[in-house]
Structure formats: structure tokens, C-alpha cells
Amino acid sequence: MYKREDTKPVYVSGVKIGGGNVTVQSMCSTKTTDIDKTLAQINSLAAAGCDIVRLAVDSHAAAQAFAEIRKNTDVPLVADIHFDYTLAVKCAQSGADKIRINPGNIGDKENIRQVVSACKERKIPIRIGVNMGSVEKEAERRYGRTPRAMVESAAYHIRLLGEFDFDDIVVSLKASDVVKTVEAYRLFSSLYPYPLHLGITEAGTEYSGIIKSATGIGALLLDGIGDTVRVSLTADPLAEVRAAREILKATGLLKTGIEFISCPTCGRCKIDLINLAKKVEAALCGVDKNIKVAIMGCAVNGPGEARDADIGIAGGSGCAVLFKKGAILRKIKECEIAETLIKEIGDM
């Protein structure tokens, strides 16, 4: 199996995908022709930790807007194109850092040659984006709507690019079904060294979409599969970036910002832990220290379970103990817990 350390890296502007590096992507929900709104969204996505931003380019007006947007930001940009190869050529020439296009869907070989030529000239990669809903007809005829059909579709597009000696390739294999998506990526990574763009397509609203994405993307990342992540949600793209980063944190691939551990409140808990945890999390949102904070309801699981934490509290009856690295510092009153914890973390 080609694990993420073994994939053949590509470069999207300065950002490496593959060869061990994992990045976060999202896609603008603005109309690309609305240049100001799109630029504002690109900047807010980048500020939230999005490494690469994708824009839909579905017309020549959008391609022109893409060129204009390109001049006004350094954020790595991907042009997302379906069917019309001239849009791909235009975007490559106007500074796209990566093109998402499926070469099997853009007409004859001369069209493919032109896209490849434009990408080679600018040294930019192509992502082949296979979706279960649009697998190649021949693959579907032979294998049905299965993970195997998705992998065969990707193989077909890879071959087409290979005919023009192009292999700066990223591949995605998305289905809305988590189980099939995971199988497709596993199968692909057992066969090809290309870096993988992970995602569950049409995952749904913020609630269930995050759970589907964390389940599927998380499972693959834990297996060493996956080089760039896009969480697809029917929500503000900022929510996609936040969720993608949390998945990377959960899988140990992103170590930044404060990590909270807090216990569910069982019958042993004598303090208002839910509101305490919310309050402390909100107060420390955006604090960029690498600190593990434990907010524990009781002494049974408290300091012991949270010995790894840099700082934490364990609730008692109307009070709590404050501890650092498992060593108890002092007892504090319930009403002082939040402010004490926030102050101590501020001083760290």
C-alpha cells in the first residue's frame, strides 16, 4: 500500500500535497464572477487555516473572473472545471495553481493534449475527481456502482494523462456512502502512488455531514491514507475548514491550538461542567498555545485520567482541584473555576 509518506508529491503553489504532508482544502460558495465576494471568502478561509481554495469555473466569464482574483491573492487556487477544456487552458494560463478536471470528459485527445500542455508549462498538477455518481460508463457496466468502478474510472483518466507523459496527478474517489468511499480509497492506494484528496461527497448538513466526514476521512487518515482533505458540507465553507482541521487534530496530523478533554457528566459530577467547559472553550477560542486542557467532573477519572493534560480541573462538591501535569496545585471554589483556569492558561 502507498501510505501518505510514499505518495508522489505534487506542489500547489508552495503547498506540498503528498509525500507525508497533509493539507486542508475548501471551495468557495460564492459565484466566481462576483470577484469581491469571492476574494473576501478566499481570505477568510485562508485565515481559518485553509491551505488551498477551489473555485468553480463554469463559463468564460468565470474564467476571466478567476484571472482577476488570481492577481489579488497569494492563496493557492484550484480551478474546478467540467467538460469545457478551453476553460482549463485559460485558467492554467492565468495562474491557477492546480486544475480539477477529468480528461475523459473533455472530448478528443487534442483537447487533452492542450490542457496537459498548459499545465506542464506552468508546472501545475491536475486533480482527477471521480464521483460515484459520474463513474465512467464502461467501468459501471463492468463493475456496477462500486468502489472498483470508481478506481477503474480514475485509472482511465490517469491513462489518458499518461499518454501525454503527465503524472503530476492528485486523485479523489468520492461517494456519499462512507463505506464505499473508504473502500475505494483503500483499493486505489494499494495500486497507485498518486496523492489522494479525501472527501465524502454530498455529505449533508453541518451535523450529519461532519459525522460522515469524520468517520470516513478519519478512518482513512488513521490508516495512513490521504494527503489533502476537503470536508463537504451544506454550510458556510468556514465550517468545512474548521471540521477538516478538527479531523486532522483527532488523527494526530495537526498539532496546533488548545486541545480540550472534558468528561461526560455522570451522576458523580457535582459541578455544572457543561457550561463550565463551554465557557472556558469560548474564552480560549483562537488562543494559539499548544496546551492540553482537562475539564473533569470528578476525582474518580479526574487528575488520573488527565495526567497528560498540561492543566486541568477536577470537580468536587461545590469546588474543584486545579492540577498541572497530574500534580494537584490547590483547591478552588466552584464560582472561581472558569476565571482561574483562563488566567492560569493565559500565564502559561
Next chain:
Amino acid sequence: MYKREDTKPVYVSGVKIGGGNVTVQSMCSTKTTDIDKTLAQINSLAAAGCDIVRLAVDSHAAAQAFAEIRKNTDVPLVADIHFDYTLAVKCAQSGADKIRINPGNIGDKENIRQVVSACKERKIPIRIGVNMGSVEKEAERRYGRTPRAMVESAAYHIRLLGEFDFDDIVVSLKASDVVKTVEAYRLFSSLYPYPLHLGITEAGTEYSGIIKSATGIGALLLDGIGDTVRVSLTADPLAEVRAAREILKATGLLKTGIEFISCPTCGRCKIDLINLAKKVEAALCGVDKNIKVAIMGCAVNGPGEARDADIGIAGGSGCAVLFKKGAILRKIKECEIAETLIKEIGDM
């Protein structure tokens, strides 16, 4: 590896854990001694799809309350006990359906014998709950705070029960670190046939806790590991049940209720998809039909990507097409999309 079909099943009242069956658990956040509140919470958890409910029993007053609660509900109940074996004996005798206790932490062999004897008499299983924060000292000395130490701790407790010929056992191996948790469960399931209670301990608040849990629990379930699930959140236990069920749905282990697929809104989308999806999801919350509903922003991914859906819409410019099983039925105005979809689903 012992996959879930191969685990040795135990029975918690009528509910089977292991041998291929996967269940949802949660734990009351009420004080067990507050009998009315606890009963109300047990009932609302069960109504939300929680198969088994756990109660903290940390005193003889709590054990007495447990006995009283037992008389007033048929929901399978687990007594969660630390250190005091007399509480375990008392709960087993008063109708607990399962005991969670670590036999290595309750004193001498006679104490263990009494607990085992009470459980055997009532034919109820014991869950050994290993947490990274409280691994056995000897295991930690030899292996550090590692997945291996957790598995060795479980092995130690299993041996103690084995001395009294008891193997109606469920095991959990929880850490707040997702990667270590997954490794521990994988290692254990390569060695032992006991059913596994999955969870990430102290996962955190509803947002990050759900992502950690979906990542870790989801990855294990996709590998065929795991027989009962508890999502631990610093939140209302109802949120734990909802999240656990969504994880089971995502991994294909629970097929009930309406499944939504909806696309992220890229620049191609010309309708207000986010609010449409929210509105339809809210209107259909609790509808128990097994229907897959697709809410898609555009024709590029629309009916094709959503061919598997029983019903769906794909947005156009100020309009949408309504489709069933990939076949387009008719065009509808944007302002009529939500009501049309809700009515059509109501008629199905």
C-alpha cells in the same frame, strides 16, 4: 482478528452485545439518588434510540436508588461501580442487567468471588472498563502509557474473572487520544474474542467531541471492530445517543430514518441551498421512513450523483428539477421546492 461477527455474545437483559449485533449506550448525567429525574432521563434516552443506559453507583444510597429505579423501568440498566465491591453485589442482586467494574481494583480475591457469584446467579455480564488514565501500575511500568499497557490491563482483569470461571465479559479500552484508542482496540481484537464497548473517553464538548468520536469509533466500526458504542460528550446524554446513531448510520450499521445527502454550495449553485436543506431536514425530523433524500445545488452533480436517492431536487436558476430514482419528474419554482419535497416524501 475477532471481528464483530466472531465475538462471544453477552446479553444485557434482552439486548445482545457481540456476535454481530451493535448497540448504542449512554450514561445518565443525573444523580442516581434523584430517582425521578434519573427515570425521566432513562426514558428519554430510550425513546431516542439508546439500547442500554448506565448509572453511576458511587454509594449505598445510590445503590438503593438503583434498586428503586430498576423496579420502574424495563430499559436495560448497567451499574457503574468503582472500588467498592459491595455496591456491585447489591446492584447485581437488585436487578442490574450488567455491572461495570474492574476486578483488579476491588481488593482481595474473596471480594471478586462475591461479585462473580452475584453476577453468575443473575446471568449478567461484567464490563471491564480500562481507561488510559488508570491503567494497571505493572502494565504502565512495563509498557508506559501505551495501547499495549491498556490491553495488558484488560488481560489482567480478564484473568482475575477467569479464576472464578467467569467469561461473560465486555471490554472497553478508552483513551482521550483517538490514535491510541484505535490502536488499543485493534490490538485487543487480534487477541481476544470478547465483545468490545467502543468509546473515546473525555472526548470534549459537543463539537470537537463528536469529531473525535466519529473518527475513532467510526474507524473501528468500519474495520469490523466494536459491538456497542458510547459517545462521551460534555453535553446532554441525548446528544450522545444522537451522535452514536449517526456514526452507526455512516458506517452502514443502522438503517433507519431519512438519510439526507446534500452538496456543498459552490459557485455553480443558484438557489439558497443551505436554508432549503435545513428547512427540509427540520420538517422531516423524526419521520421514520427509510428514504434517501438528495438536495443538490446544480445539474452538474445533481440527478447523476444522486441517482441512488429515492427522491431529490437539483437546483437551477430560480428553479429546480424534482427527480425520483434518477428520473426527472418535473421542474418546480424555487419558492415551491421545500413544500413540494416535503409533500412528496409525505406521500411516499
